Amino acid sequence: MAHGQKSHRWSLTQGSFSLALGLSLLSLLLLTVSAADEYDYYSWQSDNFHNGRFYTKQPQCVDIPADLRLCHNVGYKKMRLxxxxxxxxxxxxxxxxxxxxxxxxxxxxxxxxxxxxxxxAPVCLDRPIYPCRSLCEAVRDSCAPVMETYGFPWPEMLTCDKFPIDNDLCIPMQFTGNHVTQPPVSKACPPCDNEMKADNIMEHYCASDFALKMKIKEVKKEKGDKKLIAAQKKKRVLKQGVLRKKDLKKLTLYIKNGANCPCSQLDSLGSNFLIMGRKVDQQLLLMSIHKWDKKSKELKFAIKYMKSHQCPTYHTVFQ
Structure with a gap:
């Protein structure tokens, strides 16, 4: 998480609602999402003291901006702030x-x-609605291994026992394991499963400590990781970051827990690669890998954009 991340001590409301009411949160949200558009402003039940913190302003409903990419298409238009x-x-x-x-x-x-x-970006209701503990646990169990591949632990602020159990009013899982429309989970190594799109390349570029154009000499397995040994040929540095000269001379990268997952880019080592990575505990972890396709307009645009682009100043939780 970002350095100096605020402490999140949530006193989750534990008021239970009778199942006899026949109102699941899904139906509640369906009824209130459209109504939320009518809110310009709403006040808390008492004052602007909430969750142990004093806010200078009462909570209010605001439009979810288009550049809040995480949530701008989540299904409702306004959020509480x-x-x-x-x-x-x-x-x-x-x-x-x-x-x-x-x-x-x-x-x-x-x-x-x-x-x-x-x-x-919580939906605007007359009280805060947290995700159910089971929802947190399901997402954590599926996504934490992916995050660990990049050297990121599941953050403390999302510890699942902070959230209400499922018989309280909370946001439940929308998809279960048997839901036929659940998107398939890729089995490819996460750093190898990235589209050759300029936006995607730039997101990884900003989150990575370094970026290089280079060749790979050999790929090995080591203690459950996939080990990439760089060729000695000259490397083009696109972003040096934490890399020192001695790192560049004998460059070795790892795909954490990636010994047995496929990485199609590494099936043939004859070409150059766009490599982006992070330094975690003195180990260089691969964040993203693309074959250096000279004909790719997306790659050309991204490489050109790197020269002038100012990356956001936040410290990423995941990339």
Whole structure:
């Protein structure tokens, strides 16, 4: 998470609602999402003291901006601010939410967006509605292994026992394991499962400590990881970051827990590659790999854009 991340001590409302009412949260949301568009402003039940923090402004309903990429297509148009992660301003929401956008592309769980947006951009209701503990656990169990591949642990602020159990009013799982429309989970190594799109390349570029154009001499397995040994030929440095000269001379990268997952880019090592990575515990982890296709307009645009692009200042949670 970002350095200096605010402490999130949530006193989750534990008021239970009788099942005899026959109102699941899904139907509640369907009824209120359209109504939320009518809100310009709403007040809390008492004052602007909430979750142990004093806010300078009462919670209010605001439009979900188009550049809040994590949630702008989540299914409703307005969100409460401050949100349920104690972000008080929209720039803060955008800054922190942006680091989670790539997790959606990994399709690690069908409810990833529902879970994250329930916290980053909660729907406007007369009380905060948190995700159910089972929803958190399902997303965590599916997505934490993907995050670990990149050297990111499941963050403390999303510890699932902070959330209400399922017999309370909370946001449940939308997709179950038997749901036929659940998106398929890719079996490819996460760093190898990225589209050759300029936006995608730039997201990884900004989240990575370094970026190189280089050849790979050999691929090995080592203690459950996939080990990439760079060729000694000259490397083109696109972003040096934490890399030192001695790192460049004998460059070795790892796909964490990737010994047995496929990486089609590495089936043939004859070409150059666009390599992006992070340094974690003195080990260089591969974040993204693309074959260097000279004919790719997306790649050409991204490489040109790297020269002038100012990356966001947030520290990413996941990429």
């Amino acid at each position: 401050p949100n349920l992660l104690d972000h008080e301003t929209m720039p803060e929401v955008k800054q922190q939410a942006g680091s989670w956008v790539p997790l959606l592309a990994k399709r690690c769980h069908a409810d990833t967006q529902v879970f994250l947006c329930s916290l980053f």
